Amino acid sequence: xxxxxxxxxxxxxTGIEYGLSADAVIRxxxxxxxxxxxxxxxxxxxxxxxxxxLSIALPARNLALAEQQGFREVAVPCAACYxxxxxxxxxxxxxxKRREMEEVIEEELSGAIVARSLLEIMVHDIDDSALxxxxxxxxxxxxxxxxxxxxxxxxxxxxxxxxxxxxxxxHLMERLxxxxxxxxxxxxxxxxxxxxTRPDTGVQMTAEVLKYAKLAGxxxxxxxxxxxxxxxxxxxxxxxxxxxRSLGLPIYYFTELMGFAFGLPMKTLGLDRHFVEATxxxxxxxxxxxx
Amino acid sequence: MGTVMVSTTVDNSExxxxxxxxxxxxxxxxxxxxxxxxxxxxxxxxxxxxxxxxIRMIQMGLIREVLSSYSIWACAACETCSVRCPxxxxxxxxxxxxxIEAQRAGLVSDKTSKTFHDLFLQSVEDHGLLHEVxxxxxxxxxxxNLFSNAEFGPAMLAQGKLHFLPKKIENPEAVxxxxxxxxxxxxxxx
Numbered sequence: 001x002x003x004x005x006x007x008x009x010x011x012x013x014t015g016i017e018y019g020l021s022a023d024a025v026i027r028x029x030x031x032x033x034x035x036x037x038x039x040x041x042x043x044x045x046x047x048x049x050x051x052x053x054l055s056i057a058l059p060a061r062n063l064a065l066a067e068q069q070g071f072r073e074v075a076v077p078c079a080a081c082y083x084x085x086x087x088x089x090x091x092x093x094x095x096x097k098r099r100e101m102e103e104v105i106e107e108e109l110s111g112a113i114v115a116r117s118l119l120e121i122m123v124h125d126i127d128d129s130a131l132x133x134x135x136x137x138x139x140x141x142x143x144x145x146x147x148x149x150x151x152x153x154x155x156x157x158x159x160x161x162x163x164x165x166x167x168x169x170x171h172l173m174e175r176l177x178x179x180x181x182x183x184x185x186x187x188x189x190x191x192x193x194x195x196x197t198r199p200d201t202g203v204q205m206t207a208e209v210l211k212y213a214k215l216a217g218x219x220x221x222x223x224x225x226x227x228x229x230x231x232x233x234x235x236x237x238x239x240x241x242x243x244x245r246s247l248g249l250p251i252y253y254f255t256e257l258m259g260f261a262f263g264l265p266m267k268t269l270g271l272d273r274h275f276v277e278a279t280x281x282x283x284x285x286x287x288x289x290x291x
Numbered sequence: 292m293g294t295v296m297v298s299t300t301v302d303n304s305e306x307x308x309x310x311x312x313x314x315x316x317x318x319x320x321x322x323x324x325x326x327x328x329x330x331x332x333x334x335x336x337x338x339x340x341x342x343x344x345x346i347r348m349i350q351m352g353l354i355r356e357v358l359s360s361y362s363i364w365a366c367a368a369c370e371t372c373s374v375r376c377p378x379x380x381x382x383x384x385x386x387x388x389x390x391i392e393a394q395r396a397g398l399v400s401d402k403t404s405k406t407f408h409d410l411f412l413q414s415v416e417d418h419g420l421l422h423e424v425x426x427x428x429x430x431x432x433x434x435x436n437l438f439s440n441a442e443f444g445p446a447m448l449a450q451g452k453l454h455f456l457p458k459k460i461e462n463p464e465a466v467x468x469x470x471x472x473x474x475x476x477x478x479x480x481x
Contacts, residue, residue: 009421014452038461040419045368046411049390049404052315054473058415061469104472106465154370155383163374189333189369196430196440197404201337201365208333234443273450275443 003033003121004071006062008081008226009041015078015226017270021255022077022118024268028134028259029126033075036066044080044151045193048087056097057104059088063115064107077118077255079151079225085115086158117152119224119254120160123172131175136263138177140286144257145218145249146170146180147209148187149228163187169224169254176261183216185209192227195235206231207239210247219281220250222257229253233275250278304352307392311349315388321378322346328372328382338362342372342382345389358393364401366390406433416470419460424453 005026011019026033039062048055062085066074076082092098092111102109146169153163161168164187170180191205210232213221223229233251240247251274259269260282271278311317322343329341340348340362348357357363363386372382390404399405410429414422431439447453460466 009423012458013423013454014447016450016452038465040460040466041415041421043412043415046408047415048387049368049408050394050412051391051473051477052388053476054412054470057469057473058466061465104476105469106472150367150369150371155373155381163371187371189367189371191333191367193367194334194365196427197401197407198337198365199439201334202367204336205333205367234447273452275446 001032001034001071003031003073003075004036004066004069005033006036006039006042006066006074006076006081006085008076008078010078010080010226010230014230015253017256017273018077018226018229018253020268020270020273021253021259024264025122025255025258025262028262028264029130034071036062036071036074037069038065042081042084044084048084053100053104055084056088056091057101059085060092060101060109061105061107063088063092063113064105064109067110067113068107072113073121074113074115075118075121076115077224078227079117079149080227082115082117082160083151083158089113089115090157117160117224119152119168119172122254122258123168128175134262135176136288137261137285138288139173139257139261139282140177140288142178142281142285143181143217143219144173144178144252145183145213145216145221146173146186147190147213147221147223147228147232149192149223149225150187150189151227152224153187169222172254173222173257176257178257181213181216181218183212183218185212188212190228190231192225192231195231202231203235203238203242206235207242210236210239210249211243213249214247218249220252220278222252222254224254226253236276248276250274250276250281252278304349304354307354308349310392311385311388315384317381317385317388319346319349319380319385322350322380323378325377327375327377328380331371331375333369333371334365334367337365342366342386346380346382346385355398357389358396359398359400361400363389363393364399364404403430403434406430412470414457416467417463418457419463419466420458422454422457424455425457 043058148166153159173180190209191202194202256269326343329343335341366386370383410426
């Protein structure tokens with residue numbers, strides 16, 4: 001099988017809409033993908049603040065399991081998990097480092113398996129016509145601010161797209177019929193990693209990202225990251241208070257918008273599990289003439 | 292983690308800079324203080340010393356001041372500085388290294404962050420996974436903010452985002468052994 005799916009801890013908890021919608025879309029597209037058996041937490045975002053070896057060893061066990069289970073690539077929806085697993089893959093390219101990692105995880109690593117974000121897989125591995133054939137409800141007229149956050153595109157060694165102006169998700173949204181807005185905050189940090197330890201600092205950053213999405217004329221924000229999403233969605237009320245203005249921006253995972261465009265039921269995609277109401281905007285989109 | 296004697300660890304600043312190079316691959320001598328890192332830093336507003344200033348302080352040997360500063364814990368690890376640094380100092384990885392070294396030296400100024408990371412890793416060591424609810428509840432108890440984020444509880448429960456019992460992977464011992472092996476390599480016994 002080609003892809004070993006690594007859901008990560010958030011996708012059954014705070015990021016449950018991401019988990020539900022990713023599952024639904026993967027199944028709908030009949031992708032050659034299956035969950036890696038017995039996967040463990042990648043350690044984000046604490047192991048790399050504790051010990052450099054632990055930070056690459058925890059994700060490396062998942063790479064080793066994926067290899068043993070016959071997968072050629074690891075598909076990672078969560079941006080934080082992606083950054084850590086990719087960092088382990090990059091580290092394992094150095095034979096000395098690889099030996100050290102193998103010793104600690106007590107498993108063998110070939111150094112051949114590749115970690116990829118679910119976003120890049122959806123955009124690069126599914127061709128235009130196959131995707132177009134699935135679209136039942138094009139996102140006509142929906143103005144989206146594509147918010148990539150930090151962890152998919154920084155630092156350079158692990159980046160799946162350009163750090164200052166990534167376009168992968170913009171292209172996907174165009175293919176779904178939506179209109180991505182131009183804005184400067186695509187990869188400005190939302191403060192997600194500080195929300196529990198320094199909430200005042202975090203919410204100021206969240207507010208900035210949301211403010212600029214609104215100023216750019218977006219109807220909503222779309223992300224590939226459960227940390228960013230829970231932050232931008234759950235703390236939008238706090239950010240509104242900070243800004244002294246209302247925003248009302250639904251925050252979607254790109255997989256939710258894919259699933260909606262494919263015509264999948266909103267409940268299946270988890271669209272009813274948001275803090276900022278997320279179904280009304282999609283229901284208000286023009287229905288294409290049948291036939 | 293045991294506490295390392297500060298006097299022997301960081302008094303000699305040349306030793307500390309060598310350690311940064313050998314253990315973390317960070318060479319602060321490369322920095323020519325252009326300030327691009329701090330200019331793009333989204334948390335600079337919350338720091339008493341920006342990342343550029345911290346690098347200068349390390350160059351000057353003010354190691355203890357750097358390790359005990361709040362600034363290193365205000366960093367959101369967004370990596371913007373590392374992408375923009377024209378000298379490839381990798382300031383974000385430096386900040387991460389400083390957080391690790393501050394813990395080793397017992398100089399952590401932001402106890403909430405330290406508690407958060409310890410609880411996070413304890414959950415992973417016990418279950419192989421992060422149990423979000425358990426970690427949050429313990430963090431609130433240990434930091435004395437019992438109702439922090441509790442306002443989101445009812446909605447999250449309705450959305451199916453809270454699980455009160457931790458799940459375990461099939462083979463949590465394998466993950467616990469990774470922690471033990473890393474400790475052994477570091478010469479620490481827990």
